[in-house]
Amino acid sequence: MASLQQSLKQYFGYDSFRDGQEEIINQALLNRDLLIIMPTGGGKSLCFQLPALLKKGIAIVVSPLISLMQDQVTALQDNGIGATFLNSTLDFQEVRRREQNILSGKIKLLYLAPERLVSERFQDFLNSIVSTIGISFFAMDEAHCISEWGHDFRQEYRQLRQLRFRFPNIPLMALTATATTRVQKDIISQLNLKNPAIHRFSFNRSNLYYEVQPRQKRTYQQVLNLIQHLEGSGIIYCFARKTTEDLASRLREDSISALPYHGGLNDEMRSQYQNSFIRDDVRIMVATVAFGMGINKPDVRFVIHHDLPRNIESYYQESGRAGRDSEPSKCILLYNPNDKYKIDYFIKQKSNLQEQKIAYQQLTKVIEYAETNYCRRIVQLGYFGEKFKGDCDGCDNCLNPKEIEDWTIEAQKFLSCIARVEEKFGIKHIIEILRGSRAEKIYKYGHHLLSTYGIGKDKTSTQWEYLGKSLIYQGLLNQTNDSYRILKLNKESWEILRLKKQVKIAVENNSIEKRLTEFNPKALEIELLLQRLKKLRKTLADKENIAPYVIFGDSTLKIMAQIQPKTLETLSKLSGVTEYKLQKYGDKFLREILAFCHQEILPTNLPNHTQMKTLQLYQQNLTVTEIAKERGLTISTIMSHFAELIELKQPINLDKFVNIEKQKKILNIIHQLGNQPLKVIKDKLGDNYTYDEIRLVKAWQKKINN
Ligand code: ADP
Ligand code: ZN
Numbered sequence: 016m017a018s019l020q021q022s023l024k025q026y027f028g029y030d031s032f033r034d035g036q037e038e039i040i041n042q043a044l045l046n047r048d049l050l051i052i053m054p055t056g057g058g059k060s061l062c063f064q065l066p067a068l069l070k071k072g073i074a075i076v077v078s079p080l081i082s083l084m085q086d087q088v089t090a091l092q093d094n095g096i097g098a099t100f101l102n103s104t105l106d107f108q109e110v111r112r113r114e115q116n117i118l119s120g121k122i123k124l125l126y127l128a129p130e131r132l133v134s135e136r137f138q139d140f141l142n143s144i145v146s147t148i149g150i151s152f153f154a155m156d157e158a159h160c161i162s163e164w165g166h167d168f169r170q171e172y173r174q175l176r177q178l179r180f181r182f183p184n185i186p187l188m189a190l191t192a193t194a195t196t197r198v199q200k201d202i203i204s205q206l207n208l209k210n211p212a213i214h215r216f217s218f219n220r221s222n223l224y225y226e227v228q229p230r231q232k233r234t235y236q237q238v239l240n241l242i243q244h245l246e247g248s249g250i251i252y253c254f255a256r257k258t259t260e261d262l263a264s265r266l267r268e269d270s271i272s273a274l275p276y277h278g279g280l281n282d283e284m285r286s287q288y289q290n291s292f293i294r295d296d297v298r299i300m301v302a303t304v305a306f307g308m309g310i311n312k313p314d315v316r317f318v319i320h321h322d323l324p325r326n327i328e329s330y331y332q333e334s335g336r337a338g339r340d341s342e343p344s345k346c347i348l349l350y351n352p353n354d355k356y357k358i359d360y361f362i363k364q365k366s367n368l369q370e371q372k373i374a375y376q377q378l379t380k381v382i383e384y385a386e387t388n389y390c391r392r393i394v395q396l397g398y399f400g401e402k403f404k405g406d407c408d409g410c411d412n413c414l415n416p417k418e419i420e421d422w423t424i425e426a427q428k429f430l431s432c433i434a435r436v437e438e439k440f441g442i443k444h445i446i447e448i449l450r451g452s453r454a455e456k457i458y459k460y461g462h463h464l465l466s467t468y469g470i471g472k473d474k475t476s477t478q479w480e481y482l483g484k485s486l487i488y489q490g491l492l493n494q495t496n497d498s499y500r501i502l503k504l505n506k507e508s509w510e511i512l513r514l515k516k517q518v519k520i521a522v523e524n525n526s527i528e529k530r531l532t533e534f535n536p537k538a539l540e541i542e543l544l545l546q547r548l549k550k551l552r553k554t555l556a557d558k559e560n561i562a563p564y565v566i567f568g569d570s571t572l573k574i575m576a577q578i579q580p581k582t583l584e585t586l587s588k589l590s591g592v593t594e595y596k597l598q599k600y601g602d603k604f605l606r607e608i609l610a611f612c613h614q615e616i617l618p619t620n621l622p623n624h625t626q627m628k629t630l631q632l633y634q635q636n637l638t639v640t641e642i643a644k645e646r647g648l649t650i651s652t653i654m655s656h657f658a659e660l661i662e663l664k665q666p667i668n669l670d671k672f673v674n675i676e677k678q679k680k681i682l683n684i685i686h687q688l689g690n691q692p693l694k695v696i697k698d699k700l701g702d703n704y705t706y707d708e709i710r711l712v713k714a715w716q717k718k719i720n721n
Contacts, residue, residue, distance in 0.1 A: 019032075019037060019040060019041075019065075020032075022065060022068065022069060023061075023065065024593075025593065025594060026064075026065065026068055026094060026096060026593065027061065027064075027065070027094065027593065028094075028571075028589075028590060028591045028592045028593040028596065029590055029591065030590050033057070033058045034216070035053075035214055035216060036058060036061055036062060038214070039051060039062045039212075039214055040061075040062060040065050040066050042212045043062070043063070043066035043070075043152065043186070043188060044066055044069060044070065046152070046186045047186060047210075047211070047212050048186055048187050048188070048208040048209045048210065048211040048212070049062075049186075049187075049188040049189070049208075049211055049212050049213075049214070050158075050188075050189050050199065050202060050203060050208060050211045050212075050213045050214070051188065051189070051190045051191070051214050052191055052192070052193070052199060052213075052214065052215040052216065053190070053192060053214070053216045054192055054216065054217075054218045054219075054220055054335065055192045055220075055332070055335045055336070055339055056220060056222075056313070056335070056338060056339035056340070056341060057192070057216055059156070059190045059192070060087065060156075062188070062190065063076060063152075063154035063156075063188055063190070064091070064096075064124065066151070066152070067123050067124045067151060067152075067154075068096065068123050068124075070151035070152070071149060071151060072148050072149030072150050072151040073117065073122055073123060073124070073125055073144060073148055073149070073150060073151060074123065074124050074125070074150070074151045074152055074153075074154060075125050075127060075132065075150055075152075075153050075154070076124055076125065076126045076127070076153075076154045076156060077126075077127055077128070077129050077132055077153065077154065077155045077156060077175065078126050078127070078128070078156045078157065079128070079129065079156070079157050079160050079169060079171075079172070081102050081103075081104060081128070082286070082289070082310075082311065083156075083311055084100045084102060084126040084127075084128070085100065086293075086311040086562070087126065087311070088100050088124075088126055089561055089562075089565060090565050091124060093561065093565050093566070093595075093596075094593050094595050094596065095593075095594075095595035096123065096124070097121050097122045097123045097124070098122065098123065098124040098125075098126070099113050099116065099117070099122050099124075099125060099126070100125070100126035100127065101113060101114075101125070101126075101127055101131060102126075102127070102128050102131065103128075114140060117144065117148075118143065118144065118147055118148065120147075120148050128171070129169070129171040129172050129174065129175055130171045130174070132175070132178070133171075133174040133175065133177055133178075138181075145182070150182070150185050151185075152185060152186040152187065152188055153178060153182075153185060153186070153187050153188070154188045154189075154190065155172075155175065155187070155188070155189045155190065155206065156190050157190070157191060157192075158172075158189035158190055158191045158202050158206070159191040159192075159193035159198045159202065160172040161173060161175060161201070161202055161205045161206065162197075162198045162201035162202060162205065163201075173205070175205075175206065176205055176206065176207065178206075179206065179207040187206055187208055187211075189202050189203075189206055189208065189211075192332075192335075195328075195399070196400070199213075199215075217396075217401060218331070218396055218399050218401060219392060219396055219401070219403065219407075220335060220338070221407075221409060222338045222341050222342060222343050222344060222409075223334070223335070223337060223338055223344055223345070223346050223409065224343065224344070224345045224346065224409050224410065225334070225346050225347075225348075225391045225392070225395070225409065225410040225411070226345065226346070226347045226348070226410065226411040227347075227348045227349075227350050227384075227385050227386075227391070227411065228347060228348070228349055228350070229349075229350060229351070230321075230349035230350055230351040234321070234349065235262070235265055237349065238251065238262065238266075238319065238321070238349075239265075239266070239269060239271075240636075241319060241347065242266070242271060242299065242319075244634065244636075245316065245317045245345065246316055247298075247314065247315075247316030247317070247569075248292065248295065248298055248299070248312070248314060248315050248316055249298070249299050249300075249315060249316055249317040249318065249319065249337075250299070250300045250301075250302060250306065250315060250317075250318045250319070250333075250336060250337075251299060251300070251301045251302070251318075251319045251320075251321055252302060252303070252304065252306075252318065252319070252320045252321060252322070252324070252333055253301060253302070253303060253321040253322060254303070254321070254322035254357065255303070255322075256275075256277040256278070256279050256303055258301075258321065258322075259275040259276065259277050259301040259302055259303055260275045260277075260301075262275075262301045262321070263275040263299075263301040266299060266301070271298065271299060272296075272297045272298045272299065273297065273298065273299035273300070273301055274288045274291060274292070274297050274299075274300060274301070275288075275300075275301050275302070276288055276289070276300050276301070276302035276303070276305065276306040277302060277303040277305050277306075278303065278305040285305075288300070289306075289310065292310075292312065293310070293311070293312045293562045294556065294557070294562050294563065295553055295556075295562075295563050304329065304333065307332075307333070307336075310336060312336075312339075312562070312564070313339040313340035313564050313568060313569075314339075314340050314342070314564050314568065314569045315336055315337045315338065315339070315344065316337065316338070316342075316344050316345070317337055317344055317345040317346070317347065318333065318334045318336055318337040318344075318345075318346050318347075319347045319348075319349065320333070320334065320346075320347070320348045320349060321349055322349075322354055322357070323348070323350060323351075323354035323355065323357075323358065323381060323382075323385065324348075324381060325358055325374075325377065325378070325381070326374075326377035326378070326380065326381050327377070327380050327381050327384055327394070327395060327398040328377075328398070330348070330381060330384070330395075331395060331398075331399075334346035334348075340564070340568050340569055340570055341570065342569050342570055342573075348385060350385040350386075352382075352386075352484060352487070352488065355378060355382060356496070358378055359378070362374040362375060362378065380394070380398055386488050387412065388412060388416075388417050388419075388521040389405060389412055390403070390405035390406060390407050390410055390412055390413050391407075391410040391411070391412060392405070392407045392409075392410060393405050417521035417522055418521070418522055419519050419520070419521055419522075420519070420520055420521075420522050421517060421518070421519060421520075422482060422518050422519070422520040423511065423514075423516075423517045423518045425471075425474065425479075425482055425518075426482065426486060426491070426511050426518040427511060427512060427514075428449060428467060428470055428471055429445065429449065429471075429479065429482060429483060429486070430486075430492065430504060430508050430511055430512050431467055431512060432445050432448055432449055432465070432467040433445055433492075433502050433503075433504055433508075434504060434512070435465045435466070435467055436448070436460075436462065436465070438501065438502065438503050438504060439501060440501060440502065441494075441499060441500045441501055441502060442480060442483045442484075442494075442500065442502060444456075444462075445479075445483070445502060446471075446476050446479045446480060446483070448462050448465060448467060448468055449467060449468075449469070449470060449471030449472075449474075449479060450469070450471055450472055450474075450476060450479070451463075451468055451469025451471075451472055481520075482520060483502070485520050485521075486508075486518070489518075490505075490507060491505075491507045491508055491511060491516075491518065492504065492505065492507075492508050493505050539621065541573075541576045541577055542576075543611075544575075544576040544579065544608065544611050545572060545573060545576040547607055547611055548572045548575060548576060548604065548607060548608075549563075549572060551603065551604065551607050552566050552567060552572065555600065555603065566596070566600060567591055567592070567596070567600070567604075568591055570590070570591060571589060571590060571591030571592060574589050574590060574591075575589060575604065575608065579608050579611075579612060580605070580608065581605070581608070581609065581612075582605070583597060583601050583602075583605065586601055586604065586605060587601070621663070622659070622660055622663050622665060625656065626656050626659055626660055626663070628646065629642060629646070629653055629656040629657070629660070630656075630660055630665055630667075632645060632646070633657075633667065634666075639653055639654065639657075639672075651706075651707065654672075654707040654710065654711070655710065657672070657711060657714075658710045658711050658713070658714035659714070661711060661714040661715050661718055662714045662717050662718050663718075664718055669711060669712070669715050672707070672708065672711055673708045673711055673712055677704065677708060677712075678712055678715075680700065680704075681696070681700065681704065681708065681709055681712040681713075682712060682716060684696055684699050684700055685712070685713060685716055693706055693709055693710060693713070696709050696713070697709055
């Protein structure tokens with residue numbers, strides 16, 4: 016008999032098991048009942064799919080959503096595995112055909128919705144399976160749906176309790192990604208699991224990078240900028256339906272393919288939009304939390320939260336839709352401390368006091384997540400009862416630790432100013448006084464006569480605002496809950512004023528060196544090939560009407576681009592390449608790789624080292640002045656790099672340096688005069704135009720003509 020490892024390679028193309036999978040599979044082969052608690056992306060499906068293939072009989076998989084079922088079955092079939100589903104989307108004849116197929120023994124995995132499995136009508140068919148080919152085991156995917164304590168309780172799941180009584184000798188396997196112990200206990204008792212082997216894995220998703228950014232006033236620009244610097248597909252979660260619509264349409268205006276998704280759209284539109292996303296026809300889904308469990312897309316590369324989620328568990332689940340294929344992916348939360356008032360409002364609507372209390376506790380925790388200066392994983396995993404040691408190397412606080420500074424004196428200035436205006440004003444007004452503003456209202460109130468007037472000119476408004484907010488977060492100052500947001504001193508504030516308490520503030524540590532990565536021509540070559548392989552994958556997928564990831568996952572394409580196999584033999588060894596896929600797609604991918612290697616090993620027109628350095632800093636959003644300073648070069652040298660980079664078709668945004676009106680004027684003159692030295696063009700344009708502007712536009716025009 017083939018070893019488990021060999022079967023793994025044969026059916027799924029993987030070289031090794033992930034932690035825990037092998038033990039689970041062995042226990043399944045020994046007919047143990049099992050409870051498997053694994054985070055999303057952990058590799059749950061394999062835990063029932065491989066035993067299903069190795070055991071006698073057919074495995075019955077219960078899955079709550081039709082779309083999930085279809086996706087899994089397609090993926091299995093695409094590996095040449097006998098799998099099928101029965102659900103309400105099929106007509107009578109198709110059901111008959113599939114039933115015959117099942118009884119003929121060709122099928123190893125049958126996916127069903129829970130209501131069908133327990134329906135009276137289905138029992139006859141079930142009995143004939145038992146008496147002919149036999150049932151190897153039942154697998155309950157998303158088993159938390161059986162518990163009222165979980166987040167998606169489903170009545171139909173409750174009926175699964177009958178299975179144990181009807182088929183006492185057929186093993187049960189329950190799988191979930193829900194972290195709470197209460198739900199876990201409930202699953203065991205509801206399903207009546209017999210002495211189950213329980214496998215609980217860490218909820219740490221090490222391939223995800225977590226970051227919290229203050230949500231800026233110009234939020235749209237912030238989101239756009241983020242997306243322009245991120246790669247691949249992404250989800251943007253918003254609180255309100257209207258925001259999803261607005262954001263999606265603005266992104267489309269900026270040539271980024273995006274669709275909205277929320278509960279107000281009809282079923283047809285929702286499934287159409289969802290499909291476009293899964294097939295990579297559209298890059299971004301701007302969605303409310305209605306976009307969720309049914310989405311089987313393993314290669315989501317980022318999830319941005321536009322608003323504060325209600326609690327850590329929702330944040331974990333929603334952001335966790337990124338990187339299910341274990342490839343590096345980003346989760347970014349845009350945070351504005353005022354978000355809590357919105358959630359607060361909804362909590363107040365709850366009539367049940369106990370529920371209110373729990374909701375407040377949860378809110379406090381999620382705010383702690385957003386505001387912590389320590390490793391974000393400590394808060395996140397702590398919520399699930401896991402002790403995490405910190406230093407994760409995969410969150411903003413660990414990668415770019417803030418420095419803690421003593422701001423006691425500044426805080427005293429700030430707080431005494433509040434006292435002087437008798438606690439009747441908001442943060443903006445206080446800052447204006449501190450910075451000695453000449454605004455009319457300051458004079459009107461006589462606040463220019465206060466002793467605190469103008470004593471804070473050494474700090475910017477942003478710094479003062481940051482201090483004010485930090486004081487509020489740290490509970491060292493109060494703010495009224497109404498729309499005036501008036502600042503009120505509390506006991507702690509007075510302790511600071513009396514020098515009994517110090518104020519520590521975490522400030523951004525902006526060392527640029529840390530963000531610099533070395534330019535490496537080999538990496539660029541791999542990236543170019545990867546892009547081509549992705550294109551090929553998309554073309555093939557469209558032809559077959561399936562999602563691209565079903566052909567090969569991103570990780571397999573990456574290895575392909577790195578190793579660049581030249582024979583089917585080498586290709587077959589790569590992780591994710593099964594015998595079946597090799598036959599079906601091997602030739603096509605090989606041809607693409609060979610074509611690439613012949614033409615494109617390091618194209619000659621790549622940026623050189625110094626140009627590349629400038630490009631990298633530009634991509635990290637540094638201004639021209641900052642780049643010049645960082646590199647110890649003059650601004651005009653940097654500008655000439657930009658011109659050269661534009662000509663080399665590198666992603667430099669001309670609009671950042673020359674406004675559209677000027678661009679048009681300059682282009683006009685270039686067209687009129689033809690290819691002339693800069694000086695000639697400048698003489699014609701006059702003093703309003705700089706050499707740099709002309710040089711950039713000229714480069715851009717050359718690029719277009721090439
Ligand atoms: P879950 O259902 O737990 O969210 P999946 O079963 O969808 O996770 O698996 C997540 C991803 O990990 C899939 O792309 C799957 O193919 C991949 N995977 C699972 N097991 C392995 C393994 N042993 N080696 C490599 N990749 C694996
Ligand atoms: Zn961390």
